[in-house]
Amino acid sequence: MKITSRFTVAVHTLLAIHILGQQYKMTSELIASSVNVNPVIIRRTLQSLKAAGFVEVKAGSGGATLAKPLGEITLYDVYRAVDCVEGELFHFHENPNPDCPVGKNIHALLDKHLADAQLAMEQSLRSVTLADLAVEYSSIQ
Amino acid sequence: MKITSRFTVAVHTLLAIHILGQQYKMTSELIASSVNVNPVIIRRTLQSLKAAGFVEVKAGSGGATLAKPLGEITLYDVYRAVDCVEGELFHFHENPNPDCPVGKNIHALLDKHLADAQLAMEQSLRSVTLADLAVEYSSIQ
DNA sequence: TAAATTGTAATGTCAATAGTTACAATTAAA
DNA sequence: TTTAATTGTAACTATTGACATTACAATTTA
Numbered sequence: 001m002k003i004t005s006r007f008t009v010a011v012h013t014l015l016a017i018h019i020l021g022q023q024y025k026m027t028s029e030l031i032a033s034s035v036n037v038n039p040v041i042i043r044r045t046l047q048s049l050k051a052a053g054f055v056e057v058k059a060g061s062g063g064a065t066l067a068k069p070l071g072e073i074t075l076y077d078v079y080r081a082v083d084c085v086e087g088e089l090f091h092f093h094e095n096p097n098p099d100c101p102v103g104k105n106i107h108a109l110l111d112k113h114l115a116d117a118q119l120a121m122e123q124s125l126r127s128v129t130l131a132d133l134a135v136e137y138s139s140i141q
Numbered sequence: 142m143k144i145t146s147r148f149t150v151a152v153h154t155l156l157a158i159h160i161l162g163q164q165y166k167m168t169s170e171l172i173a174s175s176v177n178v179n180p181v182i183i184r185r186t187l188q189s190l191k192a193a194g195f196v197e198v199k200a201g202s203g204g205a206t207l208a209k210p211l212g213e214i215t216l217y218d219v220y221r222a223v224d225c226v227e228g229e230l231f232h233f234h235e236n237p238n239p240d241c242p243v244g245k246n247i248h249a250l251l252d253k254h255l256a257d258a259q260l261a262m263e264q265s266l267r268s269v270t271l272a273d274l275a276v277e278y279s280s281i282q
Numbered sequence: 283t284a285a286a287t288t289g290t291a292a293t294g295t296c297a298a299t300a301g302t303t304a305c306a307a308t309t310a311a312a
Numbered sequence: 313t314t315t316a317a318t319t320g321t322a323a324c325t326a327t328t329g330a331c332a333t334t335a336c337a338a339t340t341t342a
Contacts, residue, residue: 040289
């Protein structure tokens with residue numbers, strides 16, 4: 001099991017728009033060639049990012065631009081925008097036996113700990129903004 | 142995307158063996174009726190837990206028993222035993238374009254942050270032992 | 283009007299999860 | 313030593329989600 005690459009594709013897309021956007025018109029085609037996926041994948045990604053208010057996309061004439069400062073977009077925001085994980089990260093077996101003392105209580109016992117683990121992961125994503133990545137990019141170049 | 146229910150099934154299984162094991166012979170059939178899945182699912186779970194050294198399973202005569210104190214088994218250990226996540230939690234798009242300055246560097250930029258997030262989740266799982274759950278169970282009863 | 287591009291539906295492929303049937307091998311008890 | 317219960321495991325199916333791809337109407341600008 002892995003969290004879908006829609007997430008890393010979306011981060012890549014936003015960074016590409018930021019970094020290459022001054023020089024090029026950022027069409028789905030161009031972004032797709034940087035990410036190395038089908039342009040339709042990028043168009044769908046852009047729709048998600050647009051719905052979240054992170055980009056604007058021009059139909060017809062083409063090109064995506066940032067609609068929000070990168071410092072106000074965290075990795076968590078992107079993760080939410082592309083809907084990597086619907087609700088709970090951990091899949092709980094559906095119908096533990098309510099007539100068994102263990103089955104009856106397993107949810108009460110586990111739910112909090114699983115939520116804690118998910119929250120820890122998500123907090124970690126919240127601590128990084130795309131502006132941080134842009135700075136790191138500059139220092140590599 | 143969700144982390145497979147093999148994980149919660151395995152935790153349920155271990156707790157059931159601990160709690161019901163003094164009173165009943167813990168066959169795959171009995172555990173399956175508590176978890177409410179097919180007994181074969183439990184047999185496969187037990188094989189994973191056995192490989193990790195957490196249980197012993199008697200072929201023929203039947204029944205599973207704990208092979209390690211619950212205080213020495215964390216949620217993380219169970220998570221590893223049933224192989225929920227093979228290596229990386231986040232799926233990275235495979236072949237970013239090395240001829241693009243963004244594609245060339247996206248791994249260097251993101252890998253550490255993704256690993257941090259995964260680690261945060263796993264550390265959280267490490268902080269809970271099955272003995273903790275058993276204590277919580279007692280306090281509910 | 284022509285050219286480029288987006289938005290989106292439809293379809294296909296692949297892998298993983300989960301469920302199920304089946305049965306040989308094992309063990310303990312009658 | 314037979315019988316009954318159970319495990320261990322292979323084989324198969326169904327379902328779902330990810331990702332890829334084709335196609336084309338709608339949009340925009342030149």
